Amino acid sequence: xxxxxxxxxxxxxxxxxxxxxxxxxxxxxxxxxxxxxxxxxxxxxxxxxxxxxxxxxxxxxxxxxxxxxxxxxxxxxxxxxxxxxxxxxxxxxxxxxxxxxxxxxxxxxxxxxxxxxxxxxxxxxxxxxxxxxxxxxxxxxxxxxxxxxxxxxxxxxxxxxxxxxxxxxxxxxxxxxxxxxxxxxxxxxxxxxxxxxxxxxxxxxxxxxxxxxxxxxxxxxxxxxxxxxxxxxxxxxxxxxxxxxxxxxxxxxxxxxxxxxxxxxxxxxxxxxxxxxxxxxxxxxxxxxxxxxxxxxxxxxxxxxxxxxxxxxxxxxxxxxxxxxxxxxxxxxxxxxxxxxxxxxxxxxxxxxxxxxxxxxxxxxxxxxxxxxxxxxxxxxxxxxxxxxxxxxxxxxxxxxxxxxxxxxxxxxxxxxxxxxxxxxxxxxxxxxxxxxxxxxxxxxxxxxxxxxxxxxxxxxxxxxxxxxxxxxxxxxxxxxxxxxxxxxxxxxxxxxxxxxxxxxxxxxxxxxxxxxxxxxxxxxxxxxxxxxxxxxxxxxxxxxxxxxxxxxxxx
Numbered sequence: 001x002x003x004x005x006x007x008x009x010x011x012x013x014x015x016x017x018x019x020x021x022x023x024x025x026x027x028x029x030x031x032x033x034x035x036x037x038x039x040x041x042x043x044x045x046x047x048x049x050x051x052x053x054x055x056x057x058x059x060x061x062x063x064x065x066x067x068x069x070x071x072x073x074x075x076x077x078x079x080x081x082x083x084x085x086x087x088x089x090x091x092x093x094x095x096x097x098x099x100x101x102x103x104x105x106x107x108x109x110x111x112x113x114x115x116x117x118x119x120x121x122x123x124x125x126x127x128x129x130x131x132x133x134x135x136x137x138x139x140x141x142x143x144x145x146x147x148x149x150x151x152x153x154x155x156x157x158x159x160x161x162x163x164x165x166x167x168x169x170x171x172x173x174x175x176x177x178x179x180x181x182x183x184x185x186x187x188x189x190x191x192x193x194x195x196x197x198x199x200x201x202x203x204x205x206x207x208x209x210x211x212x213x214x215x216x217x218x219x220x221x222x223x224x225x226x227x228x229x230x231x232x233x234x235x236x237x238x239x240x241x242x243x244x245x246x247x248x249x250x251x252x253x254x255x256x257x258x259x260x261x262x263x264x265x266x267x268x269x270x271x272x273x274x275x276x277x278x279x280x281x282x283x284x285x286x287x288x289x290x291x292x293x294x295x296x297x298x299x300x301x302x303x304x305x306x307x308x309x310x311x312x313x314x315x316x317x318x319x320x321x322x323x324x325x326x327x328x329x330x331x332x333x334x335x336x337x338x339x340x341x342x343x344x345x346x347x348x349x350x351x352x353x354x355x356x357x358x359x360x361x362x363x364x365x366x367x368x369x370x371x372x373x374x375x376x377x378x379x380x381x382x383x384x385x386x387x388x389x390x391x392x393x394x395x396x397x398x399x400x401x402x403x404x405x406x407x408x409x410x411x412x413x414x415x416x417x418x419x420x421x422x423x424x425x426x427x428x429x430x431x432x433x434x435x436x437x438x439x440x441x442x443x444x445x446x447x448x449x450x451x452x453x454x455x456x457x458x459x460x461x462x463x464x465x466x467x468x469x470x471x472x473x474x475x476x477x478x479x480x481x482x483x484x485x486x487x488x489x490x491x492x493x494x495x496x497x498x499x500x501x502x503x504x505x506x507x508x509x510x511x512x513x514x515x516x517x518x519x520x521x522x523x524x525x526x527x528x529x530x531x532x533x534x535x536x537x538x539x540x541x542x543x544x545x546x547x548x549x550x551x552x553x554x555x556x
Contacts, residue, residue: 002076002078006070007073010046014136020063023355026056026059030053032050035050036074055079059074129205145194146193149166156184160179160180160181185202185203189201189202262288266289349490356409364522366549373551381446391501392448393445398547408495410494423474423475472495488526490526497537498525506518507520
């Protein structure tokens with residue numbers, strides 16, 4: 001059955017959203033977890049995630065258009081599914097709702113105005129410098145959310161963009177983001193607690209703000225809204241059981257009486273723990289099994305370690321019983337909080353991999369002359385020159401000859417950089433940093449070597465400044481020192497290309513029609529196909545190979 005995707009309420013004050021960009025088009029296959037579009041709210045640009053598998057059958061909003069919260073955005077269903085009737089129902093439902101609301105507004109305008117005026121007179125919150133954070137509607141079918149984990153505590157300083165908590169919806173665990181700066185003055189829901197959409201979760205604002213008055217004003221406002229809603233007849237009579245069924249409910253057994261409704265998270269936890277869902281009593285609506293039920297469930301006591309279990313084993317002649325000892329192993333794991341650096345790395349690389357169509361070009365390079373050249377260079381150089389330093393210099397020289405690779409995709413423009421700044425990936429404990437060697441084509445090998453050592457030390461000691469990591473036009477990732485022979489790297493924005501460098505390996509090669517042993521290094525160029533074509537990337541690699549196979553050419 002086709003599922004209607006509506007504009008979710010992504011922040012407490014959000015009334016409508018703008019489709020900044022569709023990342024999927026009609027007819028595309030969609031999987032749960034895919035990002036359908038980027039949505040601009042009143043506070044940030046966020047991602048609209050799919051929660052069902054299927055085909056994107058219908059897109060109702062174009063790029064740049066706005067739609068109110070709960071407005072229809074798209075429909076996902078089965079390939080070839082006819083949605084004409086659904087579209088007609090949605091159109092008539094919207095019209096009926098609009099008509100009903102307009103009639104209600106006309107008939108009760110005076111009373112409503114009086115009530116609002118009375119509420120404003122009773123409680124004035126304009127001088128209170130704090131904002132209430134309510135449970136956002138994170139999916140089309142979400143009715144309530146559970147606070148899985150608070151990442152901030154009462155009294156903490158909060159900045160816009162900070163993640164306050166992890167929220168379990170009916171379909172996924174998502175992050176609750178702060179959109180205001182201030183102090184976390186109030187937490188209204190403890191970890192593990194569930195609240196309906198739009199219920200108060202927390203308050204962020206200036207220290208000492210009158211939160212009691214703010215909460216009272218919010219309660220009065222919700223009370224007025226409830227009174228209004230009671231006088232408006234609903235335009236939809238979808239029973240709650242159908243909503244639950246749409247949330248991927250799992251059927252166990254053959255009859256209606258034996259059917260179990262299970263949240264996706266609870267199902268996953270049960271599978272991981274090896275629990276039989278039919279043995280678990282659900283505490284949710286209609287007996288729905290939720291996360292809490294899995295956590296509180298105690299399975300039957302297993303046999304003690306060392307006791308035998310009877311395993312029946314049949315052969316061709318007769319049935320026999322064999323005693324099999326119970327394994328004495330113990331499952332263990334450790335979970336650590338994700339660092340802010342890792343979060344940023346994850347976000348940037350995911351965006352790069354998803355938005356930039358990657359293609360890869362791999363080439364083998366004869367490193368015999370490079371090995372000899374490095375040995376000679378280090379006899380005179382004031383600082384030890386590594387193979388990576390030679391690679392940086394050769395890449396910079398090749399970029400000078402192929403400026404179309406030294407580029408970046410800018411949406412409606414492609415930027416061809418006339419300067420060459422090489423980003424050098426450096427592994428640190430928390431993840432990966434990319435300090436930049438600026439104007440690498442104009443620097444000597446000894447200067448590059450010295451600069452890379454300084455930048456690497458600063459990266460590992462967390463002393464890098466923005467000027468050290470900003471401005472890259474091309475990136476090199478070298479895992480050769482770890483014995484990795486070849487790999488592919490994810491493009492480092494805003495670059496159009498990144499080159500993955502493997503280890504130098506002795507292997508059979510053919511020279512002058514004779515088989516001999518040579519030193520070979522593999523490199524793989526990852527290219528953003530929006531900015532760099534295959535022929536352009538290949539020409540760059542040919543020049544890079546030409547220079548590296550005889551490093552004297554780099555100096556010309």
